[in-house]
Amino acid sequence: MRVLVVYCHPVETSFHAALHQEVLRNLRAAGHDVDDWDLYAEQFNPVMSREERLGYHEVPSNREKVQGHIDRLQRAEAIVFCFPTWCFGLPAMLKGWFDRLLMPGVAFDISDPANVKPMLTNIKRISAVVTYGRPRWMAWYMGDPPRKIVTRYMKRLTAAQARVDYHAHYHMNVATESQLKRFMHRVGHAMARFA
Known part of the structure; x- marks a missing residue:
């Protein structure tokens, strides 16, 4: 399977960087064709310019x-997001990825605004590996936007x-070494069985 891994964390020594490597290692070992998209390393620009916003609905020139x-997204058969949750939301870099790429003519067809049609039908599998600084109940209380973006949107x-x-690990601020190891193992196991 062609798997696009969208990774978003600025620190190469973070626990999330280790999770990212675990994701890649296990997907590749399982025989998947992996496109590793490290948004920070590739210096993805998350900012939608005034010009882009004005032309947002102009298909196909909005893609320029x-x-x-977009080509990388459309080649994928599966997508794995790997990111931390900051302020109960997506990191700004990843939010910009959603804003700039999931547009009319790419992610959805709005030629009939009353009947919007999905267009990412090439994606057959979606997964996410996400960390939170706060406990699960607080993420739930805040509506857990990252979970909804991945699992619903x-x-x-x-x-x-x-x-x-x-795959979420909550309350990173007080996580023990054994808890982090268990989560890492869980993520590795899930990616090894990814299909």
Whole structure:
């Protein structure tokens, strides 16, 4: 399977960087063709310019500035997001990835605004590896936007065809070494069985 891994963390020595490597190692060992998209390493620009916003609905010219990125998304059969949750949301870099790439003519067809059609039907599998600084109950209280974006919004863009799983470690601020090892093992096991 062609798997696009979208990784978003600025620190190469972080626990999330280790999770990212665990994801890659196990997907590759399972025989998948992995496109590793490290947003920080590749210096992805998350900022939608005034020009891009004004042309957002102009299909296909809205693709011009991000066509190479769109090609990677459209080649994928599966996508794995790997990111921390900051302020109960996506990191700004990843939010910008969603804003700039999931646009009309790419992620959805709005030629009939009353009947929007999903266009990411090439994606058959969605997964996420996510860390939170706070406990699960607080993320739930805040609505857990990252979980909803991955498990609901992304799935909807695939015409609800994609199978989705979400691997979250809550309360990183007080996590013990053994808890982190267990989560790492869980993630590795999930990626080794990814299909």
